[in-house]
Amino acid sequence: MPSHLTHHPSEPPHPGAAGAHSAGMDGLLVLAVVVLALYFIGVVRRLRSGAAWSAFRSASFPFGMGLVLAALAPPLATLGHTDLRMHMVQHLMLGMLGPVGIVLGAPVTLALSQLPAPTARRVVRVLHSRPARLVAHPVTALALNIGGMAGLYLTPLFARMLHDPALHLAVHVHFLAAGCVFSWAIAGTDPGPARPRDSQRIAVLFGAIAAHATLAKAMFAYGFPRGTPFDIEAMQDAAKIMYYGGDLSELLLAIALFASLHAKRGQRVAKSPVRVAAIGRA
Amino acid sequence: MDAEKRSAWMGALIGIGMMAAVDEIVFHQVLGWHHFYDRSTLAVGLLFDGLLHASELIAIVAGFFGLLALRKRGELDLAWAWAGFFLGLGGFQVLDGVVIHKVLRLHQIRYGVPLLPYDLAWNLAGLVLMGVGLALLMRARKQRGGGRAFAPHPSS
Numbered sequence: 001m002p003s004h005l006t007h008h009p010s011e012p013p014h015p016g017a018a019g020a021h022s023a024g025m026d027g028l029l030v031l032a033v034v035v036l037a038l039y040f041i042g043v044v045r046r047l048r049s050g051a052a053w054s055a056f057r058s059a060s061f062p063f064g065m066g067l068v069l070a071a072l073a074p075p076l077a078t079l080g081h082t083d084l085r086m087h088m089v090q091h092l093m094l095g096m097l098g099p100v101g102i103v104l105g106a107p108v109t110l111a112l113s114q115l116p117a118p119t120a121r122r123v124v125r126v127l128h129s130r131p132a133r134l135v136a137h138p139v140t141a142l143a144l145n146i147g148g149m150a151g152l153y154l155t156p157l158f159a160r161m162l163h164d165p166a167l168h169l170a171v172h173v174h175f176l177a178a179g180c181v182f183s184w185a186i187a188g189t190d191p192g193p194a195r196p197r198d199s200q201r202i203a204v205l206f207g208a209i210a211a212h213a214t215l216a217k218a219m220f221a222y223g224f225p226r227g228t229p230f231d232i233e234a235m236q237d238a239a240k241i242m243y244y245g246g247d248l249s250e251l252l253l254a255i256a257l258f259a260s261l262h263a264k265r266g267q268r269v270a271k272s273p274v275r276v277a278a279i280g281r282a
Numbered sequence: 283m284d285a286e287k288r289s290a291w292m293g294a295l296i297g298i299g300m301m302a303a304v305d306e307i308v309f310h311q312v313l314g315w316h317h318f319y320d321r322s323t324l325a326v327g328l329l330f331d332g333l334l335h336a337s338e339l340i341a342i343v344a345g346f347f348g349l350l351a352l353r354k355r356g357e358l359d360l361a362w363a364w365a366g367f368f369l370g371l372g373g374f375q376v377l378d379g380v381v382i383h384k385v386l387r388l389h390q391i392r393y394g395v396p397l398l399p400y401d402l403a404w405n406l407a408g409l410v411l412m413g414v415g416l417a418l419l420m421r422a423r424k425q426r427g428g429g430r431a432f433a434p435h436p437s438s
Contacts, residue, residue, distance in 0.1 A: 202340065205336075205340070206336045206337070206340055207336070208336075209332070209335060209336035209339055209340070210329075210332035210333045210335065210336040211332065212332075213331065213332035213335045213336070214328050214329045214331070214332035217328045217331065217332070218325060218328055221324060221328065247339070250339065251339060251343070254339060254340060254343040255343055258343050258344060258346075258347040259347070261347070262347050262350055262351055262354075265351055
């Protein structure tokens with residue numbers, strides 16, 4: 001393993017610094033690097049075989065994965081433990097912006113096209129299983145995503161996480177996974193358990209924006225997370241970062257969702273007589 | 283609905299969303315004068331702000347993609363879309379100023395100060411924007427067919 005992955009920066013001692021690093025966090029980091037490498041190999045193999053793969057997807061996945069890697073790497077991971085603002089930046093990269101990039105990179109589509117047929121079929125069977133269908137339902141995804149945030153910031157969970165490496169790791173894994181499932185449910189193009197209806201996607205995105213904005217402002221107004229060594233100023237700064245950063249990723253999701261609806265409508269319009277008439281008129 | 287009206291409605295959607303965003307950013311966040319719903323606790327006020335926020339963000343994105351869809355079909359009429367945009371901006375202000383502030387009394391612009399100058403400024407600004415929208419609408423109507431973005435011909 002490269003030395004920078006295991007290097008523990010000598011930060012000044014802090015009540016929470018003990019939980020910042022663990023073998024689990026390093027493992028997660030290595031896993032993310034491996035997945036990114038596999039994606040590159042997949043794209044190269046696919047292009048060599050003559051099948052197309054869009055430049056947008058090829059750029060989107062490394063962008064998202066890069067944000068996740070930066071959030072998990074020691075500099076930010078350690079700072080995120082001692083500084084609430086940095087924690088929030090880390091949280092946005094890991095749980096909101098990163099997953100949007102990952103999902104728009106369509107990794108499952110790529111994997112299914114490169115895996116041997118029997119393995120690909122097994123993956124599809126898992127994707128279509130009942131538990132997967134339940135987790136990937138837009139409403140469940142919303143609850144896991146925003147509910148997870150509320151559970152972390154409004155309860156003593158956050159204070160406990162600062163001293164418990166295992167819990168710390170679990171929270172990070174949850175943020176990343178819930179972020180990906182939610183982004184997929186709203187704007188994903190990868191095959192999944194059941195394609196959510198368009199109206200359902202818009203409604204759930206609406207709910208998510210409202211819930212996220214309300215949660216961030218409530219944290220600002222009432223001073224959360226409580227029971228932590230952070231002062232009210234740090235809490236308010238963190239809440240602001242959460243509000244505006246969340247907005248940015250939700251705006252990206254909204255654009256991705258409406259762009260996909262637009263493309264779908266374009267395919268229908270291309271065949272309709274209206275289009276023929278419009279072309280004739282021009 | 284014909285292409286002109288659809289263009290105007292998509293412009294209006296963007297206008298409504300943008301003015302809601304201006305209202306929310308300037309008065310709710312920067313100045314902190316009021317929330318959308320001030321007749322209950324602060325928490326309820328924040329929740330209604332969140333709902334307003336989600337509405338405006340989706341309205342703006344949906345409006346832009348609506349315009350894109352019209353353009354793809356060669357039906358986008360920019361003159362009508364601009365008219366709709368200004369009507370949306372001003373319409374939101376007047377609707378907010380009259381129905382939300384005065385009829386439903388969900389919130390006031392500011393508390394602890396004489397309200398009249400604030401109410402007048404907000405509603406008059408809205409009326410001016412609506413006036414601009416109406417003028418653009420009349421002009422678009424006069425040039426009917428001439429302002430089509432993708433089927434241009436010399437206007438009469």
